[in-house]
Amino acid sequence: MRLHETPVISNLPLSGGYYMLSLGAPELSTEAKPGQFVHLRIPNIEASSLRRPFSICDAEAGVIKILYKVVGRGTEAMARIAVNETVNVMGPLGNSFPCPVDDKMPLLVAGGYGVAPLYFFAKNSTTKGALFVGGRSEQDILLVEDFTKIGWETYVSTDDGTLGDKGFVTQILDKWQGAHPATKIEIFACGPDPMLAAVDTRAQNWGVEAWLSLDRHMGCGVGACLGCVQKIRRKTNSGTEEYMARVCRDGPIFRANTIVWEE
Amino acid sequence: MKPDLSVNVAGIKMKNPVGVASGTFGYGVEYAELLDLSQLGFITVKGIRKEPCEGNPTPRIWEVPGGMLNAIGLQGPGTEGFIEDYMPFLRTVDVPVIVNIWGTTLNGYVQTAEDLSDVDGIAALEINVSCPNVKEGGSSFGASPKSVFEVVSAVRKTTKLPLITKLAPNVPDIRVFAKAAEEAGSDALAVSNTLPGMAFDIEERRPVLANKTGGLSGSALHPVAVKLVWDAASAVNIPIIGMGGIFEPADAIEFLVAGASAVAVGTANFIDPSTSLRVIDGIEDYMKRHDMDTVSQIAV
Numbered sequence: 225m226r227l228h229e230t231p232v233i234s235n236l237p238l239s240g241g242y243y244m245l246s247l248g249a250p251e252l253s254t255e256a257k258p259g260q261f262v263h264l265r266i267p268n269i270e271a272s273s274l275r276r277p278f279s280i281c282d283a284e285a286g287v288i289k290i291l292y293k294v295v296g297r298g299t300e301a302m303a304r305i306a307v308n309e310t311v312n313v314m315g316p317l318g319n320s321f322p323c324p325v326d327d328k329m330p331l332l333v334a335g336g337y338g339v340a341p342l343y344f345f346a347k348n349s350t351t352k353g354a355l356f357v358g359g360r361s362e363q364d365i366l367l368v369e370d371f372t373k374i375g376w377e378t379y380v381s382t383d384d385g386t387l388g389d390k391g392f393v394t395q396i397l398d399k400w401q402g403a404h405p406a407t408k409i410e411i412f413a414c415g416p417d418p419m420l421a422a423v424d425t426r427a428q429n430w431g432v433e434a435w436l437s438l439d440r441h442m443g444c445g446v447g448a449c450l451g452c453v454q455k456i457r458r459k460t461n462s463g464t465e466e467y468m469a470r471v472c473r474d475g476p477i478f479r480a481n482t483i484v485w486e487e
Numbered sequence: 488m489k490p491d492l493s494v495n496v497a498g499i500k501m502k503n504p505v506g507v508a509s510g511t512f513g514y515g516v517e518y519a520e521l522l523d524l525s526q527l528g529f530i531t532v533k534g535i536r537k538e539p540c541e542g543n544p545t546p547r548i549w550e551v552p553g554g555m556l557n558a559i560g561l562q563g564p565g566t567e568g569f570i571e572d573y574m575p576f577l578r579t580v581d582v583p584v585i586v587n588i589w590g591t592t593l594n595g596y597v598q599t600a601e602d603l604s605d606v607d608g609i610a611a612l613e614i615n616v617s618c619p620n621v622k623e624g625g626s627s628f629g630a631s632p633k634s635v636f637e638v639v640s641a642v643r644k645t646t647k648l649p650l651i652t653k654l655a656p657n658v659p660d661i662r663v664f665a666k667a668a669e670e671a672g673s674d675a676l677a678v679s680n681t682l683p684g685m686a687f688d689i690e691e692r693r694p695v696l697a698n699k700t701g702g703l704s705g706s707a708l709h710p711v712a713v714k715l716v717w718d719a720a721s722a723v724n725i726p727i728i729g730m731g732g733i734f735e736p737a738d739a740i741e742f743l744v745a746g747a748s749a750v751a752v753g754t755a756n757f758i759d760p761s762t763s764l765r766v767i768d769g770i771e772d773y774m775k776r777h778d779m780d781t782v783s784q785i786a787v
Contacts, residue, residue: 272706274550443548444757448513450562451548468562
C-alpha cells in the first residue's frame with residue numbers, strides 16, 4: 225500500500241452515467257489482487273474533500289481501471305477528469321477474494337457496478353464459471369460482453385425487464401441452481417447490501433462457500449478512522465462473538481454467514 | 488543557520504511541534520506503510536477507556552463542504568487490548584505517544600488512567616472531556632468548568648504522567664474551562680475537539696448519521712479553533728496544542744502565532760497522509776524566512 229501519482233490515460237463515459245477511468249500505475253497493476261480497492265483523491269474539487277474508494281476493475285500492463293457511476297459531487301468531479309491530468313491514488317487496499325477452488329464452479333453475482341471487482345477476478349481465475357448480473361435497467365448492466373470474451377457464461381436480469389429476465393439477480397441465480405443441483409459451486413458477490421444479504425442466505429441454505437464484497441463510504445481507507453465498520457461474527461475459543469470489523473482494512477470481502485445484517 | 492524545531496510541551500520532548508490528533512491516526516500502525524512515523528512530533532492515539540467499546544452504529548461519517556462529520560462513538564479495544572495489541576508496535580517508533588482517555592463516569596477516567604500510568608512507552612495522557620458522540624462521558628464532563636476540574640483533579644491524583652486536557656469548542660467562554668483544567672493540574676491543553684453538527688438526507692427526511700449528530704472537523708473548523716487557541720492562551724500559563732482544520736503549513740503556523748506551542752493534524756491525515764510532514768517542512772521554511780531560531784518565537 226502506497227501513494228501513487230497516476231497519469232490519466234482515459235476517462236470514458238459508458239451507458240447511464242457510468243464511466244471507466246484508466247490510470248497509468250505500473251506498481252499498482254502488478255501488486256493488486258482481485259477484490260482489492262484504491263482510494264482516490266479527486267482533482268479539481270475542494271482540498272478538504274475526502275478520498276473515494278473504488279474496486280479495481282482491471283489491472284494489466286501498467287494500467288488500472290476503475291468503473292464508477294456519477295452519484296454525487298465527488299463522482300461528478302471525477303467525470304470531468306481529463307486525459308493527462310494526474311490522480312493521487314492510495315493502494316492497493318483491503319483484502320482480496322480467495323483463489324477459486326479447482327473442483328468447484330465459481331459463480332459471480334453482481335449488482336450494477338458490483339461487476340467491477342468480479343471482472344478482475346474472472347480475468348485472473350484459472351477456473352471459468354458463470355456471471356449473474358442484475359440492475360435496475362438495461363443501462364445498469366455493464367461489462368457483460370467482456371465476461372463473454374474471456375469465456376464466462378453470463379445471465380442477466382433487470383428490475384424493469386429491459387434486458388434479460390425481469391426481476392432480481394438472485395432469481396436468475398435460483399433458476400440456474402435449480403437446473404444444476406448437482407454442480408459443486410462457490411459464490412463471489414459484489415453489490416448493494418440487500419443483494420448480498422440475499423446471496424448470503426442462499427449460500428447458507430445450499431451449504432456452499434460465498435465471499436461477499438461490501439461497498440461503504442470510507443474515511444481514511446486504512447483502518448484508522450473506524451468510519452466504515454461492519455458488525456461481523458467470529459468464532460472464539462468459547463463460542464462466537466460479534467465485533468466491529470473495518471471494511472477498509474479487515475474487508476471489503478467477508479465470508480458468508482459472518483456478516484450481521486441490519487434489520 | 489538551521490532553525491531548531493524541537494519543542495518541550497509539558498515535559499514531552501518533541502522533535503518538532505507537529506503531531507497527529509486523536510481519532511484521525513488510529514494507533515499509528517495503520518499509517519506505518521505510508522509515512523515515516525518517527526518524523527512526527529508526537530502521535531495521539533484513538534480515545535480509549537478501561538473497557539472495550541463497540542462505538543456507534545453506522546453510518547458514522549459524512550462529508551460536508553469544508554470538512555466532515557463523524558460520530559464514531561469512541562470504538563476501542565479497552566486499556567488491556569490497547570496495551571497488548573498496539574503498545575508493542577508503538578514502542579518501536581521513536582516518537583512520543585499520547586493516549587487519549589475517556590470514561591462514562593469519573594471513576595472510569597481514573598481507572599483508565601491507572602491502567603496506563605506505568606506502561607512503558609506512553610509519554611502523556613490526553614483527557615477527553617469533549618467527545619460529542621457518546622451519550623455518557625465525553626462532552627458531558629466538558630460542559631461545565633466544575634466537572635472539567637473534577638475529572639482532571641481525579642486523574643491528576645492517579646498518575647504522574649503529563650496530562651493534556653482536550654477541550655470542547657462549543658462553550659461560551661473557553662478561558663474559564665482552560666483555567667479550570669490548569670487549576671486542576673493539567674500540564675497542557677488540546678484546543679479543540681470537533682464542533683457538534685448535523686446533516687440531513689432531505690429525500691428520506693432523516694439525519695445521515697445513525698447517531699443523528701456528529702462532530703464537525705476539517706477546514707471549516709479552522710478559524711473557530713484559531714480563536715479558541717487565542718482566547719485560551721490569554722487565560723493560562725500552560726502550553727496549548729492547537730488543532731482544527733490543518734491542511735497546509737500556513738494553517739499550523741496560524742495556531743503557533745495565536746499562542747499554541749504545538750499543533751496536531753487531524754482530518755487531513757485521511758486525505759493526504761503526508762500532511763504532517765509537509766507542515767513540518769513548511770514551518771522550517773517559515774522560520775528561516777523570518778530569521779527565527781526557535782518555535783516559541785513564532786507566537787505573536
